[in-house]
Amino acid sequence: MIVVLERNCSLKNKAAVVRLIERQGGRPLVTEIGEETHIGLIGGDALALTVDLAEMPGVAEIRATAPPYPQVSREHHPEPSEIRIGDLRIGGDEVVVMAGPCSVESKDQLSAVGAAVARAGARMLRGGAFKPRSSPYSFQGLGEEGLVLLAQAREETGLPVITEVVAPEDVGLVGRYADVLQIGARNMQNFRLLSEVGAQPRPVLLKRGIASTIEELLLAAEYVVAAGNPRVVLCERGIRTFETATRNTLDVSAVPVLKLRTHLPVIVDPSHAAGERSLVPYLARAAVAAGADGVIVEVHNDPDSALSDGKQSLTLEGFASMMNELRRVAAAVDRHVSPPNEPVTDERAQRSPGRS
Ligand code: PEP
Numbered sequence: 001m002i003v004v005l006e007r008n009c010s011l012k013n014k015a016a017v018v019r020l021i022e023r024q025g026g027r028p029l030v031t032e033i034g035e036e037t038h039i040g041l042i043g044g045d046a047l048a049l050t051v052d053l054a055e056m057p058g059v060a061e062i063r064a065t066a067p068p069y070p071q072v073s074r075e076h077h078p079e080p081s082e083i084r085i086g087d088l089r090i091g092g093d094e095v096v097v098m099a100g101p102c103s104v105e106s107k108d109q110l111s112a113v114g115a116a117v118a119r120a121g122a123r124m125l126r127g128g129a130f131k132p133r134s135s136p137y138s139f140q141g142l143g144e145e146g147l148v149l150l151a152q153a154r155e156e157t158g159l160p161v162i163t164e165v166v167a168p169e170d171v172g173l174v175g176r177y178a179d180v181l182q183i184g185a186r187n188m189q190n191f192r193l194l195s196e197v198g199a200q201p202r203p204v205l206l207k208r209g210i211a212s213t214i215e216e217l218l219l220a221a222e223y224v225v226a227a228g229n230p231r232v233v234l235c236e237r238g239i240r241t242f243e244t245a246t247r248n249t250l251d252v253s254a255v256p257v258l259k260l261r262t263h264l265p266v267i268v269d270p271s272h273a274a275g276e277r278s279l280v281p282y283l284a285r286a287a288v289a290a291g292a293d294g295v296i297v298e299v300h301n302d303p304d305s306a307l308s309d310g311k312q313s314l315t316l317e318g319f320a321s322m323m324n325e326l327r328r329v330a331a332a333v334d335r336h337v338s339p340p341n342e343p344v345t346d347e348r349a350q351r352s353p354g355r356s
Pocket residue numbers: 102128132183184185186207237269272
């Protein structure tokens with residue numbers, strides 16, 4: 001429920017509305033939208049309050065149709081949110097590309113992939129250290145050793161790093177190394193984990209569950225925001241359908257649907273949707289055309305020997321060529337993808353000003 005105040009509502013009347021909501025056990029969420037003041041209700045008895053509030057001076061309208069995820073909804077926050085990570089902004093004009101291996105496997109592997117994706121224009125380095133695998137016998141990740149390698153790769157490449165956290169008790173540990181914490185599809189409704197990442201300061205990438213509706217994704221995001229962390233990015237990564245030609249079915253329509261319902265940035269993972277490297281650039285192009293604020297893709301220097309998800313991992317060359325395609329699609333929808341970076345050669349480094 002959202003209470004819209006009259007434009008000339010006095011401070012005294014506004015305070016009375018807030019007090020009434022609090023007295024009834026609700027939490028008021030006050031937002032100024034243009035010249036209007038909206039007060040969202042979280043918790044409390046909406047039905048009883050509607051009756052009381054309708055009679056209060058200064059109340060213009062009560063909208064009963066507010067979604068059950070008030071803090072992430074567009075109704076409450078009409079402007080899109082931008083999530084800042086250093087000088088990077090997710091949710092602005094740039095389509096932010098995040099890339100890296102499914103799993104961190106070794107220093108050499110991460111350095112090779114990190115250098116190549118940074119050169120091709122990636123803006124964030126991904127890599128799993130704690131891997132949620134379907135089989136207990138599959139590679140489970142390097143754990144803290146993988147986090148250390150990610151932090152080293154951040155130094156080498158200058159790229160912020162994103163990695164998955166799978167357990168509430170690991171949130172502090174992962175947050176000490178990573179710039180962004182990823183909640184994987186299998187944990188989208190692990191509510192204790194959501195509250196835990198909501199109670200710490202790092203931005204969160206929340207992936208859609210394998211069989212979750214868009215409303216469930218938004219409610220999961222609300223858990224994180226309700227626990228105190230508003231820096232959430234949503235990720236469509238394919239859902240399970242009757243179709244078996246791809247690993248999952250990329251729900252491209254989730255992008256505009258989410259963008260209409262929430263102010264949070266929305267990105268797409270075409271790798272886990274496709275399950276097959278040759279399809280990944282097509283799905284990535286569709287995501288950018290549909291209005292995604294970014295894409296996250298798996299890339300490996302030797303995909304055939306990858307310890308996880310090699311089949312869907314782009315080669316280094318394949319990633320660079322996909323980036324060129326995405327630049328053209330982004331330009332067609334008035335956005336941009338970061339240009340490739342020239343490697344810093346010894347000669348250029350010596351010539352650059354400020355170096356001794
Ligand atoms: C991943 O990003 O490596 C991953 C496991 O993704 P998802 O949770 O979407 O399956």
